[in-house]
Amino acid sequence: MADVKKIATRDSYGNALKELGAAHDDVIVFDADLSNATKTNTFQKAYPDRHFNCGIAEGNMMAVAAGVASMGLVPFASSFAMFAAGRAFEQVRNSIGYPHLNVKIGATHGGISVGEDGASHQCCEDFALMRSIPGMVVMSPADDVEARAMVKAAYEHEGPVYMRFSRFGMDAVHDPDNYTFEIGKGEVLREGTDVAIIANGLLVPEAVKAGQMLAEQGVSAMVIDMATVKPLDEELVLRAAKMCGKIVTAEEHNIIGGLGEAVCALLSEKHPVPVKRVGVNDEFGHSGPAAALLKRFGLSAEHIVEVVSQLKITE
Amino acid sequence: MTANEKRAIQIAACRIRMGIIEGTHAAKAGHPGGSLSAADLFAYLYFKELNIDPADPKNPDRDRFVLSKGHTAPGLYAALANRGFFPVEDLKTLRQIGSYLQGHPNMNTVPGVDMSTGSLGQGISAACGMALAARHMGKSCRVYTLLGDGEIEEGEVWEALMFAHHYKLDNLCVIIDNNGLQIDGPVTEVMSSYPIPDKLRAFGFEVAEIDGHDFDQMEAAFARAKETKGVPFAIVMKTTKGKGISYMENQVGWHGKAPNDGEYEQAMGELRAQLAGLEAE
Numbered sequence: 001m002a003d004v005k006k007i008a009t010r011d012s013y014g015n016a017l018k019e020l021g022a023a024h025d026d027v028i029v030f031d032a033d034l035s036n037a038t039k040t041n042t043f044q045k046a047y048p049d050r051h052f053n054c055g056i057a058e059g060n061m062m063a064v065a066a067g068v069a070s071m072g073l074v075p076f077a078s079s080f081a082m083f084a085a086g087r088a089f090e091q092v093r094n095s096i097g098y099p100h101l102n103v104k105i106g107a108t109h110g111g112i113s114v115g116e117d118g119a120s121h122q123c124c125e126d127f128a129l130m131r132s133i134p135g136m137v138v139m140s141p142a143d144d145v146e147a148r149a150m151v152k153a154a155y156e157h158e159g160p161v162y163m164r165f166s167r168f169g170m171d172a173v174h175d176p177d178n179y180t181f182e183i184g185k186g187e188v189l190r191e192g193t194d195v196a197i198i199a200n201g202l203l204v205p206e207a208v209k210a211g212q213m214l215a216e217q218g219v220s221a222m223v224i225d226m227a228t229v230k231p232l233d234e235e236l237v238l239r240a241a242k243m244c245g246k247i248v249t250a251e252e253h254n255i256i257g258g259l260g261e262a263v264c265a266l267l268s269e270k271h272p273v274p275v276k277r278v279g280v281n282d283e284f285g286h287s288g289p290a291a292a293l294l295k296r297f298g299l300s301a302e303h304i305v306e307v308v309s310q311l312k313i314t315e
Numbered sequence: 316m317t318a319n320e321k322r323a324i325q326i327a328a329c330r331i332r333m334g335i336i337e338g339t340h341a342a343k344a345g346h347p348g349g350s351l352s353a354a355d356l357f358a359y360l361y362f363k364e365l366n367i368d369p370a371d372p373k374n375p376d377r378d379r380f381v382l383s384k385g386h387t388a389p390g391l392y393a394a395l396a397n398r399g400f401f402p403v404e405d406l407k408t409l410r411q412i413g414s415y416l417q418g419h420p421n422m423n424t425v426p427g428v429d430m431s432t433g434s435l436g437q438g439i440s441a442a443c444g445m446a447l448a449a450r451h452m453g454k455s456c457r458v459y460t461l462l463g464d465g466e467i468e469e470g471e472v473w474e475a476l477m478f479a480h481h482y483k484l485d486n487l488c489v490i491i492d493n494n495g496l497q498i499d500g501p502v503t504e505v506m507s508s509y510p511i512p513d514k515l516r517a518f519g520f521e522v523a524e525i526d527g528h529d530f531d532q533m534e535a536a537f538a539r540a541k542e543t544k545g546v547p548f549a550i551v552m553k554t555t556k557g558k559g560i561s562y563m564e565n566q567v568g569w570h571g572k573a574p575n576d577g578e579y580e581q582a583m584g585e586l587r588a589q590l591a592g593l594e595a596e
Contacts, residue, residue, distance in 0.1 A: 052447065060474035063437040067444025070430060071452065072375065091437055099422050099431040
């Protein structure tokens with residue numbers, strides 16, 4: 001494994017936009033007065049004539065991006081997840097989703113790991129909101145390598161895409177020299193037979209750690225990075241369920257409406273097995289340092305191991 | 316505009332009004348009032364102003380029109396059909412299961428519709444995006460958008476107006492249909508959006524105030540819009556909701572109600588008489 005650095009995926013987003021901008025003249029970036037935080041300022045510095053600040057007006061930004069997409073350009077519209085998916089939900093639904101316009105939404109500051117800003121800014125509902133829009137691709141990367149590949153895949157994809165990035169940097173899990181990304185395809189990071197841990201975003205490195213901890217306890221855990229929440233990689237989820245018979249999902253999102261529910265919905269219809277969901281338990285967040293908050297809300301390897309133990313695999 | 320040109324637009328407006336009545340009557344639903352107040356504008360846009368070609372509805376260099384007040388789709392559809400984008404007979408399929416003529420405009424099913432709209436306040440934002448993109452791409456096409464005087468109660472409209480001025484979108488023309496009525500009653504009673512021209516000027520727009528049923532005033536206003544550089548242009552047009560149908564004019568109840576069989580016959584009779592008069596000129 002090459003250089004393992006903690007890079008927040010919002011930084012990856014900004015860097016990937018800059019690389020995309022170099023390769024493609026039709027990439028246009030919109031922001032809503034958060035360019036320094038969403039890191040679209042990285043693109044702005046390189047391509048100032050293709051970066052448009054919309055001010056603090058996220059609803060307008062989304063519908064502006066829709067109009068831009070209708071002209072044949074490829075807009076990336078950025079804000080915090082709370083405002084991109086939350087405040088501007090109806091613009092995303094009606095002006096982007098319904099006409100199926102080629103708008104890419106880059107939402108940073110997803111989840112509890114926003115940290116000190118607290119609950120008003122800790123969006124744990126965005127997967128649920130965006131999943132419910134027909135035709136919307138919904139993704140969240142685990143690390144820098146995956147995030148940059150995801151942004152490029154989003155550009156290549158024809159149609160609306162929602163990507164959730166993080167403010168907080170975690171351990172990298174991917175090798176930059178040997179990596180490919182495909183929308184809608186999960187990735188088996190560790191093979192196993194007793195339980196499958198299906199995670200995305202910041203919970204992927206925690207799931208990897210949990211897999212190692214479980215191995216020390218004699219439990220063989222499959223670990224899957226499910227970066228695409230929608231369309232879900234049904235084939236891989238079913239394979240994991242058939243192979244392991246027990247599933248734990250892990251995400252930095254309300255346990256209502258996110259990856260865990262998507263997995264449960266599929267399995268309940270096609271291959272029912274016990275599933276436990278690790279996530280935010282239908283509560284609002286709290287101010288504090290990101291790392292401490294993740295532990296406080298049970299978004300950790302230790303908690304995943306504890307939840308796996310509730311499945312009584314070793315009995 | 317010659318007398319013959321004006322008469323052709325008047326005839327188109329009359330046929331658009333017929334299409335509005337045909338569509339809403341057949342659907343037993345829809346929004347005739349605001350469609351009729353804007354019928355003269357639809358006629359002027361589609362038979363005089365817009366650089367469009369029914370044979371090539373997706374031409375990348377065409378002018379764009381966004382019906383931000385998307386509930387008046389019956390008027391837009393009637394204009395498009397009469398202009399040759401699709402058969403006029405299809406107007407009777409409005410709002411029916413299986414029809415491409417959805418209750419509110421769908422850009423992916425209706426030839427000539429440039430943006431899907433219906434949720435108020437969003438169309439003007441999309442029009443801003445189109446105007447920004449057109450300039451960025453070096454296109455000389457223009458973008459037009461029509462809003463209602465009730466619609467502008469939506470906060471997003473003012474976000475979009477700010478955006479248009481900030482980015483100096485002088486290829487954008489914002490038109491406000493000031494018919495004075497919204498669903499729950501007069502605009503002045505529900506939530507006054509007045510004074511509209513003053514607010515637009517305060518947002519940096521060059522503004523023309525016209526009678527929305529006077530084609531000479533429309534011609535002058537759209538000419539001014541094209542000459543105006545560096546700032547966006549707005550046309551506030553005073554109109555009569557339900558214009559052209561005697562019993563619908565200025566009646567708030569005709570915002571979102573379809574004519575029954577008797578009302579349909581009366582409306583079509585009035586319009587047929589109007590059309591005969593115009594064609595006899």
